[in-house]
Ligand code: ADP
């Protein structure tokens with residue numbers, strides 16, 4: 216008897232057995248192929264795990280598979296193993312984990328064949344003069360294509376800013392043609408489009424270490440912003456490409472800008488496959504195919520690209536490894552950074568984690584000699600590191616959060632003809648609206664949170680559940696009309712700066728001001744023109760940008776994260792400050808960073824400002840050690856939520872009562888209400904498990920999952936397990 220063991224995207228933590236399709240030839244099923252199966256009343260696409268001859272299910276209950284969708288496995292074994300490892304480690308149902316490791320296009324049943332990719336070329340005997348002088352965009356597009364005599368792909372045209380929508384027009388006018396792309400990669404001596412920069416001594420030491428061998432080793436490339444980490448990546452990649460191997464580069468979600476991709480395209484004469492969330496399913500699949508067939512020697516993507524197979528893996532690079540976007544925060548809660556290490560180990564290839572503000576976990580792993588610590592402490596080229604000033608604003612009058620000494624500094628920098636960046640990590644006009652007569656605050660009806668006041672357009676907005684409502688005219692409690700905004704967000708700061716500096720352009724960068732397509736590019740263009748201006752924005756400004764003319768970075772509220780209840784609050788605040796600060800003085804202009812604070816004497820904040828991140832991180836690690844927090848303990852959180860108050864907590868309590876006698880070596884704490892107990896109409900509670908031993912914790916969690924699945928209340932409760940949580 217032949218039994219097909221199938222992984223199905225279902226919340227159940229197990230696999231499902233089926234019979235082969237009625238008409239199937241005996242050798243037509245291979246593990247790793249997709250199968251369409253009946254599941255309840257539905258048909259689902261699953262992945263064949265194993266062909267066996269045994270099953271616990273009575274024969275009469277076994278149903279046949281409807282259809283086998285592939286003739287060969289979609290992924291190499293090591294990618295399936297990675298997904299299975301992650302399912303086990305993160306306590307996620309295997310079917311969902313496996314299917315999530317595939318592109319959406321394949322999950323939905325799309326056919327796994329490479330689409331023909333074309334290159335565009337200009338036709339011989341045509342010139343720019345064949346296009347009307349008024350059709351600027353057409354001319355620019357023609358010129359771009361003409362600059363690539365070997366042909367250029369549609370994707371590359373887009374990345375270089377060409378109008379792909381005009382391709383058809385030029386084709387109809389018989390000015391350009393498509394040719395089928397040939398996958399002949401340049402030989403090792405023709406890989407470079409531009410010469411590598413001569414490395415400074417620190418960079419050279421780092422590169423030498425990295426390229427010394429081609430086996431598994433983890434490097435932490437710990438280099439201040441502007442120290443030339445990317446140059447080290449590029450040269451390490453060159454080394455790998457010369458051997459005919461591929462490089463996989465992961466970047467944070469907002470870090471994958473066209474500029475990032477261009478640095479790789481400008482250096483190498485090879486296809487670069489890019490995987491990010493704004494592609495269509497088909498485009499992502501095409502990039503995935505290029506990677507897995509070895510046609511793209513360089514593959515760049517965000518978190519989920521960690522599951523992209525490479526035909527000839529050579530190196531993995533995780534840029535900004537400390538970034539929270541590498542940890543998926545819902546559903547399959549994996550950390551792409553941590554998985555990348557598992558993957559590099561399985562593939563026996565080197566891996567680089569790079570950051571100016573490494574996570575405390577990675578620094579701890581260096582201290583344990585698990586990772587090799589490579590440091591770049593000087594800025595590359597002529598740039599010098601910025602100068603930090605803690606500006607004590609206690610008792611100073613504030614103009615919507617901006618102090619007089621700061622206004623003076625902004626004036627001076629604008630006067631010398633440079634640019635200023637003002638950072639405030641709150642979007643909207645004001646974080647709350649208060650009644651001046653009775654103290655009532657506009658709160659979200661579905662969350663334990665205040666609504667943020669927005670003016671453009673005017674409304675109240677809950678940033679936790681996304682509810683919106685009009686701004687009330689009267690107080691809900693006393694009917695007074697005297698409602699006042701309290702505090703400042705980006706919109707109000709923009710308005711205040713406009714009043715203070717009426718002649719200077721103020722450019723606001725936050726989720727609201729950049730939601731329209733092209734809006735961000737427009738703002739960046741204006742900044743890069745170099746005229747004096749003030750940039751105001753949230754953490755969107757902190758990542759991946761180069762602002763060579765910014766000489767002053769002002770952080771309006773350095774205190775926001777200092778007293779957070781989350782054990783990572785301090786680490787996150789420090790990373791954000793250093794990352795924002797790193798935007799200043801990147802070129803030949805020295806930079807100044809001003810931190811407005813009410814806690815200038817706060818030991819960790821002053822340490823950070825005077826001694827830098829490295830010294831701060833050492834102190835913070837000592838604190839974590841004394842409180843036995845990660846990385847000195849492994850933790851997991853069981854979260855539960857229900858529509859009635861107390862229900863989630865009762866559920867967690869009964870789980871704890873049942874389990875903790877079984878696992879006495881685990882520290883259990885809770886259940887406690889979650890930091891924001893009510894959110895989007897649900898009452899949330901959480902139970903924290905911690906242990907010195909990863910295997911012990913893993914055992915406890917597996918047993919916990921089984922007992923929850925059998926719990927009588929399990930279907931009335933939404934629950935999740937978060938292993939190595941990023942947020943508490
Ligand atoms: P990071 O990734 O560490 O922020 P980058 O690699 O972006 O730093 O480098 C910052 C700037 O310094 C870039 O403009 C880069 O071209 C330049 N740079 C990097 N390495 C060198 C070098 N060895 N010599 C001269 N300039 C360099």
Ligand code: ZN
Nearest residue numbers: 650653690693
């Ligand atoms: Zn009132």
Ligand code: ZN
Nearest residue numbers: 659662677680
């Ligand atoms: Zn809400």
